[in-house]
Structure formats: structure tokens, C-alpha cells
Amino acid sequence: MSNTTATRPVIRASVPNLDAAAEFLSMLFDAPVTITASDEAVATPAERHLILIVAEALA
Helix, strand or coil: CCCCCCCCCCCCCCCCCHHHHHHHHHHHHCCCEEEEECCCCCCCCCCCCEEEEECCCCC
16 A cells, blocks of 8 residues: 655754744745644644744754
């Protein structure tokens, strides 16, 4: 059985100011941004949107 879930683009970056990054992406893609933790579920809005998932990197 195959997984038919569509993949989504992922941007990985180290950003000291998440609010500034979210605002930049919102303006760049002309879409609202939701910031969430990697272990939290997010309800998907019906309109165009971006979801910024924040996870702590272990170095």
C-alpha cells in the first residue's frame, strides 16, 4: 500500500528572531503565517497559508 499524502516544501534555517522570519515569509508569499511547535497539531485553514514549525536542534 502506498502513501498518497502530498509532500510540502521545507525550509530549514537557524533564525534568532522567529517573529521577524514569520513576517518576512508572510510578505514574501503574501499569506498569513502560523508559528507552532513540532509536536503540536495545527488546524488547516481553508485559505492560502504558511505554517512555521519550530523545533529545537540538538547539536
